[in-house]
Amino acid sequence: MLTDWGFRPEQQRMMVIIATVAGAVVAVVALVVAVGSIGTYSPERQASAAVIGPDAVLPQVFHGWNSPKLFDPLTERSKDGKALTEKEVFGQSELAVSKKLKLKLVAKQLDANCSQALWGENLLQLVSDAGCTQAARGLYASSDGRYVGQYTLLNLKDGQSAGQLVETLKTLYRGGWATPLTSSKASFPGGGYSEAGGYALGHYVGLVWLGRTDGTEPTAKDDFVSLTLALRGAEKAVYRRVVSITGTPS
Structure with a gap:
C-alpha cells in the first residue's frame, strides 16, 4: 500500500519504526492510567489470616x-x-x-x-x-x-x-x-x-x-x-x- 502511495523503501521503513514507537508510548500511558485507577494497597484494610498469622486469636x-x-x-x-x-x-x-x-x-x-x-x-x-x-x-x-x-x-x-x-x-x-x-x-x-x-x-x-x-x-x-x-x-x-x-x- 505504501509503495502504491509513492513512498520509497527507506521511507517505508522509517514510517514503520515511527508507528511502532508511537504504539509503545500509547500502551505505556494506558498502563499508567490503569494502575493509577486501582488505588493504593492498605494491609490493615486487606487483613486476613495470612497477614496476621496462623496462630492469631x-x-x-x-x-x-x-x-x-x-x-x-x-x-x-x-x-x-x-x-x-x-x-x-x-x-x-x-x-x-x-x-x-x-x-x-x-x-x-x-x-x-x-x-x-x-x-x-x-x-x-x-x-x-x-x-x-x-x-x-x-x-x-x-x-x-x-x-x-x-x-x-x-x-x-x-x-x-x-x-x-x-x-x-x-x-x-x-x-x-x-x-x-x-x-x-x-x-x-x-x-x-x-x-x-x-x-x-x-x-x-x-x-x-x-x-x-x-x-x-x-x-x-x-x-x-x-x-x-x-x-x-x-x-x-x-x-x-x-x-x-x-x-x-x-
Whole structure:
C-alpha cells in the first residue's frame, strides 16, 4: 500500500519504526492510567489470616445487629452519664446455659482506656472517634470444660457511633478485635475456630465471642445459640439502665 502511495523503501521503513514507537508510548500511558485507577494497597484494610498469622486469636465468623427500639432511651450517653462498674456487668459468677450446663466467670477486667481491651489500628481509631470511655471484659469457661467465651461491653458516646462500629466490624473484625483475657481455667486456642457477634445497645456495644476449648469447629451437638444467649446475660446491666430512665413498666 505504501509503495502504491509513492513512498520509497527507506521511507517505508522509517514510517514503520515511527508507528511502532508511537504504539509503545500509547500502551505505556494506558498502563499508567490503569494502575493509577486501582488505588493504593492498605494491609490493615486487606487483613486476613495470612497477614496476621496462623496462630492469631480472633473469630473466624462475625455477625452484627442494630440496636432494638427498646434501647432508644440510651441513645445518648449524656442521659446515662453514670460510669459502668465491674460488679454491675459481671456480678453473676455463673450464667445458665441449661439445667446441666453453666458458664463460669474465670476472669474480668474493666478498662477506662479502651485501647487496652482492643487491638488493630483501624479499630482503635474508630472507637476513639466514637468516644469510648470504658471496656468491660469477662472470660467464661463452661462447666463441662468444652467451651470458652468472652463478653465485652463498650461504652460509646451515642447510638450512631455504636451502630457504625457494629456495621464496620462486619468486615473489620479480621484486622482488629477484642483482646482476650487470660486464665489458667480457660483460654481461646491460638489459630482455633471461634465465632462472634456484635450488638448495638443504645450507646453501648456488646461483643460476644465463643469457641470450643480444643479449637475445632462446632458440630450439630454444639449449641452455640444457647451459649450465646447465656453469655449475653452480662447485658442485664444495660437493661437495668433502660429501666432507671424510663421507670418500671406498669
